[in-house]
Amino acid sequence: MAGETSKLTITKSLLALKQQSGKSYSQIAEETGLTNVFIAQLFRRQAQLKPDTAAKLQAAVPNIPVELLHEMMKPPMRSYDPNLIQEPAVYSMSAIDFYCSVDKGKGVDGKDRVVITFDGKYLPYTEQKSEHMVSRLHRH
Template sequence: MLRASVVGRRAASTLALAARTERLLAAKAASGKSFDQLASDLGTTNTYAAQLLLGQAKLTDATASKLKEALPGLDDADLRSMGTCPDRSYDPFVFQDPVAYRLKEAVCHNARSIKMIINEQCGDGIMSAIDMYLDVGTVKGRQGERRVVVTMNGKFLPFVEQRAEDNSCPAPHE
């Protein structure tokens, strides 16, 4: 019985998020603004502006007032709900979209090289996906073609030796 209750709440939450996302995207469309323009109004990257509207990022109080000004058609209840901690998940069907599939493919094909270069330049560690700026833009190629540029600017997080004396909360041992 409890499981059905949890599943029901998650389904209701998913539907509520989808409805809110539709309202937010409709307000953006009505404004005629691009994600680049919205990002400029908010002082964020274009990707973060999109994440806000899609429910993938938390709206801060400082940015909420800017968003209300940039998209005056927004409802105050939607703005309040955007200030709660989001459920940062994704629809697995997103990878059926050619853009998403190709991005995943590009990262997967280059992941080992990227890892080796990060390790060579920074040491043993990883790039944070939490403390990361993501921006998307275009440039002109050598033959005048449009080229897509995806910039991931992430904080380097070194792996540490797990020394017992540094563990401020050791696990209980019997």
């Protein structure tokens, strides 16, 4: 529970600093070369800030203190929400090689539309045969 409280406190601080900057996730994304969804994940401590990108983020949002940048570089503690809709195809997409962006576009009627793009490596389900286990291959 202490980890969740700490994460909540850090997240609130980060979101307040982002708001103070007056920049949108998309603006920060443009300045850092990241996607706007990934920027949102960083500010919510759901993604890990890489050292090479920390300088770009600090340039884009200069009011982030170094201590919080270091917190953002720690692996995030994600939690599972059983209330989320469960979809079998989600488990076949690799989050290791996955991009997501939220953009604004115009519909055929000229009105503003939201375009969400999921671009991930598709991993087919594999049958887990015991004879394929490396630990069993080397047993005699």
